[in-house]
Each structure stands twice: as C-alpha cells, then as structure tokens.
Amino acid sequence: DTEVTQTPKHLVMGMTNKKSLKCEQHMGHRAMYWYKQKAKKPPELMFVYSYEKLSINESVPSRFSPECPNSSLLNLHLHALQPEDSALYLCASSPLLLGEQYFGPGTRLTVT
C-alpha cells in the first residue's frame, strides 16, 4: 500500500466550530507532515512528526493542534479558525526526514 489517505475531502466550518482532519499511511514511514497550501502557491510546512514526536512547529497559531496517536495516523485539530485559514491542507509521509515525500489528496477547508 503506497497511499496516503486523508479525510474528509472537503470541510466547511464556522469560526466557532471544532473539527479534525485525519491522515493515514501504512507504508511504515516514520516522518509525517502537515502542509497548508493556498491557490497558486507552494505548500507551506506547518508541522513535522518524526517517530511519533513533534519535531517541527513552524510557528503555527494554536488554533491548529496536531496529534500523532501512532506511527500510521496523524490528526490536525481545528478550533476557532479564521476565514484566512481557508486552504488545501495536505498530509505527507516519508521513510526518513528529507527523503521523498508521499502526499495525500488533501482536505479542502473553507472557514465561513
């Protein structure tokens, strides 16, 4: 299985809602990533987990809270988001840090 899956595909949420994005991989990769991507822009790194521990937080606002329950799963908990947080959220994994990354299809998030 060489796939990274993400759910949901689309999410519309109000500014007072709490929601979670989920990511799963079964390739045995030990590094997992969350990226945010705006239209016509490159992905921006948000968080990196290495061996299930948070190794990089790119000064992301606390309304985004990552969680890595086990080596196959990665969650991104969302709370009190702003309209400017609307974007495509991409999860990726790699066998090791700095190696080739495998991306999921993304969650299109709209904050109203």
Place this chain on the structure above:
Amino acid sequence: SQQGEEDPQALSIQEGENATMNCSYKTSINNLQWYRQNSGRGLVHLILIRSNEREKHSGRLRVTLDTSKKSSSLLITASRAADTASYFCAASRVGGSRLTFGEGTQLTVNP
C-alpha cells in the same frame, strides 16, 4: 523564505514538444526533488537527485543538477496533455530539517 525559485512561472506548449523548467536555490543542498501537482490535488513525487549526482532520468523525465550554479532543470520530453500540471522543485538544505519548495511552474500542454 523559499529556498527555490522557479522559472518560468508559466509555460504553454503543444503536445509532442519538450518542456523545460528551471529551479535555483541559495544554499548547499543534500538533494533536490521535483513534484507534480494536478489542479487542487496532492503532490506526486517525480524524481530526487542527490548533490553528488549531475543527471537523472525517469521515463520521459530528465533532471540535471549544477551545484556550482545552484540550479536544477526538469525536462519533460514528448509532452502530453496529461502532463498539464504545476511542477515544484523542493530543496533539502545541508543542516536543514525540512524541504523548502519553490514557487512552481504551471505547465499547460495543448492537444
């Protein structure tokens, strides 16, 4: 700040033609990677070239790396309409712990 800068920003060609995209970076790298992204979807890894390699091929793709000029190029030969996508380079810096993506090139291949 972005490590990679790509040019051109947009490229439009006819099917069957070759497409060349360039990427420049600022500091020493461990490797440089190229990704493709179809509209609104996840990125797909195309090829990784290490700092001690000069050229790499994968099917219709050819990547070159010139560490003295801190630049790389991606050549797609005999392009197809299905190659229409955004292409990003991503640099893994020496001493760094993340990939840094370039701004991307939007390639349109017209049938």
